[in-house]
Amino acid sequence: MNREEVAEIVQRYHADRTATLAILQDIQAKCGYLPREALEEVARQLDQPISNIYRLATFFRAFSLHPKGEYVIKVCLGTACHVRGGPGILDTLERAFGVKAGNTTPDNKVTLEAVRCVGACALGPIVLVNEEPYGTMTKDKALKLVEDIKSRSVPVEPSPGAPPPRAPRDLSGAPAAGR
Numbered sequence: 001m002n003r004e005e006v007a008e009i010v011q012r013y014h015a016d017r018t019a020t021l022a023i024l025q026d027i028q029a030k031c032g033y034l035p036r037e038a039l040e041e042v043a044r045q046l047d048q049p050i051s052n053i054y055r056l057a058t059f060f061r062a063f064s065l066h067p068k069g070e071y072v073i074k075v076c077l078g079t080a081c082h083v084r085g086g087p088g089i090l091d092t093l094e095r096a097f098g099v100k101a102g103n104t105t106p107d108n109k110v111t112l113e114a115v116r117c118v119g120a121c122a123l124g125p126i127v128l129v130n131e132e133p134y135g136t137m138t139k140d141k142a143l144k145l146v147e148d149i150k151s152r153s154v155p156v157e158p159s160p161g162a163p164p165p166r167a168p169r170d171l172s173g174a175p176a177a178g179r
Contacts, residue, residue: 001031006041017046020056024063033064069104069111071149074128078117081124085138089125090114092139096146110149 009026013019020042027038034057043050057063075081075090090101093112099105101114120126123135127142134145 001027001035001038003041005030006038007045010042010045015045017048020046020048020053021060024053024057028063033067036065067104067108070109072111072113072128072130073149074113074115074118075101076116076118076120076124076126076128077114078121078124080121081117081126084125086125088139089127089137089142092142093127093146096143 006027009023009030012026013023023042023046024034024039027042028034031038039053039057040050042048043053046053057065073093075086075093077086077090090112094100097105097110097112099110099112101112104111115128118126118128118133120133120135123133125137127134127137127145129145129149134141
């Protein structure tokens with residue numbers, strides 16, 4: 001992301017400091033993460049110390065300072081999923097992809113994340129692949145999912161009856177651009 005693109009996003013919010021979260025959300029939506037150069041440009045455009053921008057970018061778990069893989073796989077470890085085998089599914093996926101939760105495979109194909117709750121307890125344990133839910137997950141189903149992703153020969157389809165993915169949340173409370 002170049003300076004002009006960052007400036008365009010900042011100007012959508014009239015360079016209003018109270019819209020910093022919305023600005024960061026727009027940058028992440030465009031890049032898939034928050035590049036350092038973009039954060040530095042936001043700080044410059046809003047006349048804020050870079051530490052203020054990094055404080056926000058690192059406080060909210062919705063933001064990432066590192067690029068994510070083509071497939072972002074989230075394993076729910078909330079209470080219901082935990083007691084139904086979520087940790088074992090996470091372990092299976094870590095071994096199959098060769099990365100620990102919170103990391104991306106060297107080929108940038110998969111980012112594996114452990115999350116606390118996705119709000120689909122009745123379908124637990126649940127795994128999200130690019131926000132598509134796969135409920136009542138087992139270790140065997142997880143290995144099949146790994147095969148599908150690695151081969152790309154079979155499209156990744158959500159579980160039947162799984163709830164639709166949730167819409168992205170605006171954490172800022174700022175009005176949308178142009179209002």
